[in-house]
Amino acid sequence: MGTQFWNFSAGPAVLPKPVLEQAAAEMLDWRGSGMSVMEMSHRGAEFTQICDEAEDDLRTLLGISDDYAVIFMQGGATAENAIVPMNLIARNPSNSADYVLTGSWSVKSHKEAQRYGNARVAAAADTDRQIDGVTYGAWSWVPPLDSWQVQPDASYLHYCSNETIGGVEIAQMPDMQALGVPDVPLVLDASSHFLSRPLDVSRTGMVYAGAQKNAGPAGVTMVIVRRDMLGHALACTPSAFDYVNVAKERSRYNTPPSYGIYICGLVFKWLLQLGGLAEIEKRNLAKSRALYAQIDSSDFYANPIQPAFRSRMNVPFTLASEQLTSQFLKEAAQHHLLALKGHKSVGGVRASIYNAMPMEGVTTLIDFMKEFERTHG
Ligand code: PLP
Numbered sequence: 001m002g003t004q005f006w007n008f009s010a011g012p013a014v015l016p017k018p019v020l021e022q023a024a025a026e027m028l029d030w031r032g033s034g035m036s037v038m039e040m041s042h043r044g045a046e047f048t049q050i051c052d053e054a055e056d057d058l059r060t061l062l063g064i065s066d067d068y069a070v071i072f073m074q075g076g077a078t079a080e081n082a083i084v085p086m087n088l089i090a091r092n093p094s095n096s097a098d099y100v101l102t103g104s105w106s107v108k109s110h111k112e113a114q115r116y117g118n119a120r121v122a123a124a125a126d127t128d129r130q131i132d133g134v135t136y137g138a139w140s141w142v143p144p145l146d147s148w149q150v151q152p153d154a155s156y157l158h159y160c161s162n163e164t165i166g167g168v169e170i171a172q173m174p175d176m177q178a179l180g181v182p183d184v185p186l187v188l189d190a191s192s193h194f195l196s197r198p199l200d201v202s203r204t205g206m207v208y209a210g211a212q213k214n215a216g217p218a219g220v221t222m223v224i225v226r227r228d229m230l231g232h233a234l235a236c237t238p239s240a241f242d243y244v245n246v247a248k249e250r251s252r253y254n255t256p257p258s259y260g261i262y263i264c265g266l267v268f269k270w271l272l273q274l275g276g277l278a279e280i281e282k283r284n285l286a287k288s289r290a291l292y293a294q295i296d297s298s299d300f301y302a303n304p305i306q307p308a309f310r311s312r313m314n315v316p317f318t319l320a321s322e323q324l325t326s327q328f329l330k331e332a333a334q335h336h337l338l339a340l341k342g343h344k345s346v347g348g349v350r351a352s353i354y355n356a357m358p359m360e361g362v363t364t365l366i367d368f369m370k371e372f373e374r375t376h377g
Pocket of ligand 1: 077079160189191
């Protein structure tokens with residue numbers, strides 16, 4: 001066996017090894033078809049089976065009812081930031097939607113939506129905030145869910161349920177009844193924690209996620225949208241980005257990212273075999289608890305996020321100086337611990353520990369952190 005590397009990249013991320021092995025075994029000839037999945041007609045019987053099975057397995061994993069369309073698209077979550085308002089912002093005559101800003105990704109979503117309608121801000125964590133006697137910096141905390149200012153005429157309320165760069169995760173959903181807006185549907189950018197834990201889709205209007213963290217290779221965007229919200233696309237919406245068209249053709253309105261969908265399908269089956277999202281949540285909880293415990297165990301490392309909203313998937317932490325951080329990253333790479341550099345906008349270190357990262361990888365990182373503190377502390 002070769003050297004064991006551990007890849008902590010925020011994305012594209014590692015995929016489960018059994019999935020890659022199966023894909024390798026089937027690469028040239030998919031199950032006696034004489035073709036690679038890459039070479040198949042997207043309208044042929046084989047790919048129809050692959051694509052429909054992927055959709056069905058995703059429905060099973062998340063318990064998604066037929067009230068929702070489940071579609072595989074292209075363009076990533078960035079394109080979806082535009083495709084969402086194109087399809088949904090005109091649901092109400094106000095042509096308005098409300099956005100909660102908790103970090104880089106939700107800020108980007110909001111900015112993009114302004115091109116298509118009246119995209120308002122329902123809450124923002126863009127300043128310092130004192131909570132329980134501790135001061136948290138901008139984008140390190142979450143405005144209390146019962147303080148979000150959602151307007152009844154909003155076509156939807158958008159938030160990013162896991163801010164990949166900041167490491168802020170909003171696992172609870174706001175109680176829209178208590179906020180006085182029971183009819184405003186939630187729209188979640190769940191890209192970086194999708195399929196890492198159970199998610200009650202029935203409490204949302206829509207969930208979208210790029211595949212390249214937990215679900216498959218870059219190039220596939222998963223969209224789950226309540227069917228009764230559809231049919232209000234703006235006239236400028238490209239036909240290939242109109243959810244009605246894509247849903248009607250079960251993701252094959254035009255040529256879909258077929259190989260990517262196939263890999264996503266293998267990942268869904270891997271998750272189902274493990275025991276589903278409850279089981280993967282257990283594993284993710286154990287990994288993130290161990291890593292945060294190490295960070296919290298001394299003053300050498302620090303995580304700046306309001307504890308209730310610390311991400312299980314993206315764990316940013318800082319060291320005392322930039323010089324020490326560079327040394328940490330350099331020595332980590334020498335120990336085959338890869339891609340730990342924090343995003344350029346925030347610096348520091350970030351360990352992304354998605355589904356495919358086993359506990360062993362996290363333990364190896366923790367052991368390295370202990371040793372680095374011993375030798376440089
Ligand atoms: N939203 C979140 C939460 C992300 O983490 C990312 C990328 O990392 C994006 C949106 C943008 O995704 P893409 O690069 O696939 O457009």
